[in-house]
Amino acid sequence: MTSPLKVFITGASSGIGQALAAEYVRRGAILGLVARRGEALAAFQQAHPHHPISVYSVDVRDADALACAAEQFIAQYGCPDVVIANAGISHGAVTGHGDLRAFRDVMDVNYFGMVATFEPFARAMIAARKGTLVGVASVAGVRGLPGSGAYSASKSAAQKYLEALRVEMRPLGVSVVTIAPGYIRTPMTEHNPYPMPFLMDADRFATKVANAIAKKTAFATFPWQMRVAGAMLHVLPRWLYDIAFEKAPRKPRASG
Secondary structure (H helix, E strand, O other): OOOOOEEEEEOOOOHHHHHHHHHHHHOOOEEEEEEOOHHHHHHHHHHOOOOOEEEEEOOOOOHHHHHHHHHHHHHHHOOOOEEEEOOOOOOEEOOOOOOHHHHHHHHHHHHHHHHHHHHHHHHHHHHHOOOEEEEEOOHHHOOOOOOEHHHHHHHHHHHHHHHHHHHHHHHHOOEEEEEEEOOEEOOOOOOOOOOOOOOEEHHHHHHHHHHHHHOOOOEEEEOHHHHHHHHHHHHOOHHHHHHHHOOOOOOOEOOO
16 A cells, blocks of 8 residues: 655645645645744644644744754654745845845845755655655746846745755755746735736636645746746847836835
């Protein structure tokens, strides 16, 4: 009999993280869920009373608390098969307007929080020569989006980190998967004051992501149309990109 999958997910209280948690419940996985909002995690746990779910009210910026949660999960269930660093925030931030704290917060959660999520699990996975580390980046990391410099920079950093990690872990038996979402219908995107092409529901996105993780896909973008858009943006000449995006709609500043 096949043992159930063991999955650890950060940022699991809403949006993509909660959709992924629900998808893995449907797949019969054992879950470890992390988020700052413990009450939302408890509600999810209570909604699935017969399913093995452990919840940890932890901010991913607190590496020590995150390591403690990882230690508890491993002690209870063993080394996870899949660790998904999904926790993320998005703030509009502009240089010269006193937004330095917003820049730091976004980088601390979206990039350093990802590293802190993987750190306590990597050694156990390497020892077992199996497991998959999954980082949720973004198509927004392809180019620097005006008004979203903090978010774009954090997601670009995440993509480069995940690429380096994938190569490092390859000979050690551990897989690394990068997920680069386009626009997904979540609380994070619902107040964006601009059109969001190819907007995808979070549940549908989660199913596609879980399938990509199962296949150990190195890099996956959903919806597929945003993979094409991202590739085009990547090769767009700088002068043309500057003209095209100079007057693009922008996310409101967090501290505005």
